[in-house]
Amino acid sequence: MRSGVLVFVASVCAAQPRPVLPGEIPPSLRREGWLEAIEQSTAQRLRDGEWDHLIHYALQSRAFTKLPPIEPALSALDFHNSGRIPRDAALRLDAFHASEPKAGRHAVLRRKTGSRAQLSSEYQRAMTFLYRKEWESKKLEGPERRDFVSRLYQTRGHSTDTSPEAAYALEIAMNILRGLRPAQRFERVLLAGPGLDWAPRTGLNEDGPPRSYQAETLRDSFRKRSLAGETSLRIDCVDVNPRVVDALQALGMNAYRMNILTQRLPPATYDLAVVTNVFPYFDDNELGLALSNLTYSLKPDAVLIHNELRPAAEDWGRRLGWPVLHARTHSVQGEPGLFDALVFHAATKR
Ligand SMILES: C[S@@+](CC[C@H](N)C(=O)[O-])C[C@H]1O[C@@H](n2cnc3c(N)ncnc32)[C@H](O)[C@@H]1O
Structure with missing residues (x-):
């Protein structure tokens, strides 16, 4: 009974992120004022990402207008070629701005909207990025x-975008994990950046x-493969976006x-950490x-899984x-010719 109470208290209190202290950053990574600068740029990027979602919603949703949906990447091309907001996009922005908040996504996004002029300027910012990503890159x-x-x-x-394919990639990862560590139980799991299929x-x-x-x-994936006991599994999700949380x-x-x-969880807490499609948003440093903060909260025999093939992750x-233990690529479900990666890190035995 006594140990049951202790286990309960420990499991409730474990996931309290706290700011990383400059002294905890490996010397090769320390930079004056870096953590503050990252906090500021994260706030800006969160803001921009939320407006990107709003513009994508205003262009596509059928909840507030009968105007046909517009594929944002095509709108970005039109915007770039003509040098002005295309008429079909302007009409949709007008309709979105004129609509009364309804329910669900529409209500949240409509209430966020300020002036009509702000919608235009956010459209231009979002489309400038999208043009570069979808067309200039080609x-x-x-x-x-x-x-x-x-x-x-x-x-x-x-962006908080996620899709069923991201869950499929996890299924593959859990199969591989079972093969790599046949007898190990993973009771405490950290899912970083789970995302939300929002707009x-x-x-x-x-x-x-x-x-x-x-x-x-x-949780289902764990159950199917007996990766943890029926009742002992605890999954903690962490995300920088309060909407996702x-x-x-x-x-x-x-x-x-x-x-x-810029934050870390208590040391040696988790048996497994999973983080996919989050690292592309970070530069090499x-x-x-991120790897330093995540591995800090892993137990010595834990595994960290991500899908970043960049050499910096290995380095x-x-x-x-926490060198790479295993890595492989796999086809993306439903996308012939597209491949994704899975990379597994484990601690060097000391
Ligand atoms: C593109 S989504 C990926 C979602 C999901 N993991 C997937 O693979 O589909 C990226 C997620 O990571 C979160 N994220 C980005 N930077 C982060 C950070 N510095 N700390 C925690 N979460 C972050 C975002 O808010 C978002 O929910």
């Missing part, structure tokens, strides 16, 4: 194109509430607001910071004592 090939898109991602607004750039579907596929399927908490999940670049893993 003028390049191979490594040049990859570098161009990588650099764009490292400063773009923070995506393509394929907006408003039939149901926004989904967070990875957070929703991780609120949505997960409303679904009864353990979710906390945390910037994995920030990636080192920082080695320097932090």
